[in-house]
Structure formats: structure tokens, C-alpha cells
Amino acid sequence: MKMCCGALAVVLLLLSVDAATIDRVEYDYFKYHPMDEITKWMTQIEKDYKDIARIEDYGHTYENRTISLLKIGLETGQQKKAIWMDCGIHAREWIAPAFCQFFVREILQAYKTDPKMNEMMKNMDFYVTPVLNVDGYMFSWQNNETRLWRKNRTPGPRNCTCFGTDLNRNFDANWGTVGVSYDCCSNTYCGTSPASEPEAQAVTKFVGSRKDDFLCFLTIHSYGQLLLVPYGHPNFTADNYDELMEVGLAAADAIRQVHGKNYTVGTSPAVLYSNSGSSRDWARMQGIPLTYTFELRDKGMYGFVLPEDQIQPACEEAYEGAMHIITYAYNKTFNGAVATAAAAVWSLILAVGVTSATLM
Ligand SMILES: *[C@@H]1O[C@H](CO)[C@@H](O)[C@H](O)[C@H]1NC(C)=O
Ligand SMILES: *[C@@H]1O[C@H](CO)[C@@H](O)[C@H](O)[C@H]1NC(C)=O
Ligand SMILES: *[C@@H]1O[C@H](CO)[C@@H](O)[C@H](O)[C@H]1NC(C)=O
Ligand SMILES: *[C@@H]1O[C@H](CO)[C@@H](O)[C@H](O)[C@H]1NC(C)=O
Ligand SMILES: *[C@@H]1O[C@H](CO)[C@@H](O)[C@H](O)[C@H]1NC(C)=O
Ligand SMILES: [Zn+2]
Numbered sequence: 001m002k003m004c005c006g007a008l009a010v011v012l013l014l015l016s017v018d019a020a021t022i023d024r025v026e027y028d029y030f031k032y033h034p035m036d037e038i039t040k041w042m043t044q045i046e047k048d049y050k051d052i053a054r055i056e057d058y059g060h061t062y063e064n065r066t067i068s069l070l071k072i073g074l075e076t077g078q079q080k081k082a083i084w085m086d087c088g089i090h091a092r093e094w095i096a097p098a099f100c101q102f103f104v105r106e107i108l109q110a111y112k113t114d115p116k117m118n119e120m121m122k123n124m125d126f127y128v129t130p131v132l133n134v135d136g137y138m139f140s141w142q143n144n145e146t147r148l149w150r151k152n153r154t155p156g157p158r159n160c161t162c163f164g165t166d167l168n169r170n171f172d173a174n175w176g177t178v179g180v181s182y183d184c185c186s187n188t189y190c191g192t193s194p195a196s197e198p199e200a201q202a203v204t205k206f207v208g209s210r211k212d213d214f215l216c217f218l219t220i221h222s223y224g225q226l227l228l229v230p231y232g233h234p235n236f237t238a239d240n241y242d243e244l245m246e247v248g249l250a251a252a253d254a255i256r257q258v259h260g261k262n263y264t265v266g267t268s269p270a271v272l273y274s275n276s277g278s279s280r281d282w283a284r285m286q287g288i289p290l291t292y293t294f295e296l297r298d299k300g301m302y303g304f305v306l307p308e309d310q311i312q313p314a315c316e317e318a319y320e321g322a323m324h325i326i327t328y329a330y331n332k333t334f335n336g337a338v339a340t341a342a343a344a345v346w347s348l349i350l351a352v353g354v355t356s357a358t359l360m
Contacts, residue, residue, distance in 0.1 A: 032308060056127075062154045081125075084217040085126070086128075087100035089167050093221050095311065133199055147304075151187065165184075166187060172282055173231075173277055215333055220318075221296070222296040223303050226271055231267060255320055258317035
């Protein structure tokens, strides 16, 4: 009896350790998650990566839900550069929030094993918003009839009985000029004035208050397999258009190498349609040099209702594309020589560390 129970205690102890690990590991990144699960996931990430990940609330939606991001980076006590990524500005594009969560998981894993990522975390913070349009996203989860909702949930002005403003037509970037509607029932209704919507205000305020820190602004949508560069207005060209295209085309190459998917790179008017008031254009006009819209899978076969068995490949390829742009931005800003020496030391430390850390 004694021996049995001693052994049992050991087994139980092992099981409880395992259960703790499993809790963390078992979040299914390759399913779509409703908002409450994503919120819980953020809390869990913050808990599991205390030294490097923190939730920041930076605004409220029309229905007064909190808009939150994960800030990921090492505390150095110094002013750091930054990378912006937001997902779920359009409610029905469910692959986008799935990607932001996958992206967070990947950079947190890479941080432990990849000296380059470790170095990036020292010099930059990643600000990742898994769901920007929280009200719209929740509405799209209500039932089959609301699944394809795109806008936020602000009631229309005056006599208009429809709901919702297209948040990606609401930013203060040639607002209301092209590719928008003033009809509040339209899916491209641009709102009553630039940044009239609380969700657009939240991004404008947060990013605008530290715009010199941001090297990169990536906003994630679906679908179409596109990398869009500024501007959406056909009569304006970004002053670093050549650089944006060169980096974008290389990112598309990186994407193609993962699962063979072709992404088209260009301005919105060149490869999609003209528009105004997008967050990407706003960010570029604020002086952030590398601003891109990702339109993830697919090209229309399933459209916004991308099957869950495509979440993994869609995220894997988009991750390589995003990391290409981010790495370019990083290398351009930080001194390569110093970084390489530091990386060599880190490789040694990590090579020793990894063997003992893979026990899970
Ligand atoms: C919105 O929510 C915040 C907390 O999340 C609360 O402090 C505030 O009073 C709320 N505002 C309204 C108008 O309900
Ligand atoms: C909703 O859509 C799903 C999948 O398309 C379908 O299986 C289900 O029957 C639909 N439910 C209703 C109430 O229409
Ligand atoms: C609202 O409706 C009233 C009565 O139908 C009409 O007189 C008014 O012009 C409308 N206002 C707007 C802004 O459409
Ligand atoms: C772009 O400029 C041309 C020439 O000035 C003008 O005709 C056209 O309306 C402009 N396009 C937009 C969308 O403003
Ligand atoms: C991608 O584009 C290349 C060159 O245009 C073409 O040869 C290839 O078949 C395309 N791949 C897919 C999966 O469409
Ligand atoms: Zn979109």
C-alpha cells in the first residue's frame, strides 16, 4: 500500500505538472476563436511570458468594449523602436485575428531559440492588436446571417437606420475622397468625419503619439493574396514607393516559398480598387516608412469563410512575408556589425540552453 501510494503521488505530481504545461500548449491556433476566448488567450500569454509580454488597453469601441494589444519586447529602460500589427479591423475576415495570434506565438517561440529575434526584442517592441473591431467581430459570430458583417457597430447618423462605419475608410487620409460611400447602409460608408469612430480614434491616438518610434505598420485583412502599399488614392505616390515595392516583392517571394501561393504586390488602385481613409495610408502620411496591408488567403474560392484547415498554411506563409518586412526595417535601422557579434554569443548560450529547455 505504502509503495503504491508513493508511486501514485509521483505519478499525480507528474500529471499536474503536465496539466499546467498542456493548458498553455493546447490553445488551438488552427481554429477560429470567439472574442471571449481571444481575450482569455491574451491574458494567458501575458501570464506565461511575464518578462516580455504585456497587455495594453488603448481604447474603447462604440459599444464600450476595451480595445487591447499585446506589447512584446524586452524591457531595456530605453526608448525603443516599434512594429505595429493590427488584425480584425474588418469583422468577417476571421483569418486575420487567427494570424495575429499565430504571429504572437511564433515570435515568442523564436525569441527563445533565434538570436536574431532575441536581438530584435531588445531593440524593438511589437504592438499586436488581435482584434481591433471588437464589436463587429462579435457581431459576425452571432449567427449565419451576421457572419459576413464588415463594419463596426455605430448607428447611422440622422435618419439613416443602418449600422456601421467602414473603419478602413474612416482614417484621416484623403478622407471621403475616393472609393467610399456616404450612404450609411453601404459597406464602404466612411463615417461622418475623419476618425469619427472610436476604434479609428484609438489607433490614431496610440500610434500618433509615438509615430517616430514605428518602423513598420502592418494591417492584416483578407482576402485576395495581396500586399498593398500606399496610397489608395490614385493621384498620390509614396515618396519611398520604390522601396515599398522592392521590399513587398521580396516578401511575396518569401511567402511563395512556403506553400507556393502567389501574392500580388502594388498600390490599391493598381491591383484592387482606389480608396481613401485607410489606416495604412494614414500611417504612411504620419511618416511611418514601411506600411502595408496584407490581404491573406484565398483568391475567392471560400473568400471570407476560409476553412479552418487552411488557417495553418495561410498563417505560416504570411508569417514569412511579415518577418521579411520587419527584418528589413530592423536591419535598416540598427547597426549590423554590432548585432552580428551579439548574435554569435547568443547562439552559444542558446545552443546550450535549448537542449535542456525542450522537455515539454
Ligand atoms: C466604458 O467602460 C469603461 C471601463 O471599461 C467605464 O469606465 C466607462 O464608464 C464606460 N463608459 C460608458 C459610457 O459606459
Ligand atoms: C449555418 O451555417 C452552417 C454552415 O454553413 C450550417 O451548417 C447551419 O445549418 C446554418 N445554420 C442555420 C440556422 O442556417
Ligand atoms: C430626415 O427625415 C425628415 C422627415 O422624413 C426629413 O424632413 C429630413 O430632411 C431628413 N433629414 C435628412 C438629413 O435626411
Ligand atoms: C486625379 O487627378 C485628375 C487630374 O487632375 C483628376 O481628373 C481626377 O479626378 C483625380 N482623381 C481623383 C480620384 O481625385
Ligand atoms: C504563381 O505565379 C507563377 C508565375 O506567374 C505561375 O507560374 C504559377 O503557376 C503561379 N502559382 C499558382 C499556385 O498560381
Ligand atoms: Zn478588410
